[in-house]
Each structure stands twice: as C-alpha cells, then as structure tokens.
Amino acid sequence: MNVRGLLIGIATVLVVPTVSSCDSSSDDDVAKVATAFYEAIGSEDAATACRLLAPPTRSELESSAGKPCAKAILDEGVQEAVGAPxxxxxxxxxxxxxxxxxxxxxxxxxxxxxxxxxxSPDPKSPRDADRYDCDLQGG
Structure with a gap:
C-alpha cells in the first residue's frame, strides 16, 4: 500500500518556525529514533520498525494492509534513509x-x-504548500 497526497496535518510545525526548539538534546533524540527506524527497515527488522511507529501510523498501516504491522511494514516501499539527517x-x-x-x-x-x-514533496502542490507524498503515514 502506498499512501499518497499527505498534507501534513501538523502545518503548525512548518508554518510557525518561531516555536522552533533550540534544544540540541531534542534534535539528537529525534535523529536517533529516525535513524533507528530506517536501520530497522534496512535490516528487515519489522518488529523494531513497528515499535518506533506512532500509534496512529501503526493503526493506519494495520487497517489498510489487513494484517499486523510486523507482517505489513516491509511491503510499504519505505527505503533505508542514507546521509546525515x-x-x-x-x-x-x-x-x-x-x-x-x-x-x-x-x-x-x-x-x-x-x-x-x-x-517527498508533492510535485503538484504549490511551492509554498507543505504537501508530501509518503510511503507510510498515520491516519
């Protein structure tokens, strides 16, 4: 299942940069979890990847795939991320x-x-709209 046309419902995240955290420990924590998720995907460790999903994302995946997360997540097309986050x-x-x-x-x-x-950015959206096509997303 590929989920397309995600308009991140967290527009405030991208629209209100003045609330941006300057706490590097938060940045480090986020980077560690994201990196661990992609390492789990890359090593086909579905159980670990599923543990790192937000509850709405895991629920959406299981609902749309009709099977448990650990049996569905590796079929979603998410590739291991490379490079520095x-x-x-x-x-x-x-x-x-x-x-x-x-x-x-x-x-x-x-x-x-x-x-x-x-x-990835939705090529059909206006430049100032923060719309993304995502292989995996919460409902």
Missing amino acids: QVDVYATMARVRWPQESTFMARYDGGWLVFAAGC
Missing part, C-alpha cells in the same frame, strides 16, 4: 530531512515516534 523540532512535532526524503515525528509520553516516513 537535518532535524527541525517544533514543540511536540519534528521533521527529519534526509538528502532524498523527509520523515515526520511526533513526541509521545514515551519519547519520539515516526508519524510519516518515506516522504
């Missing part, structure tokens, strides 16, 4: 930019989790 943290949301794609993260009580992965 650039992290933008905005309160409880974050964007991790890799050379070829972006990942969107959400902070929960237990820490940062992947909300959307394998995201």
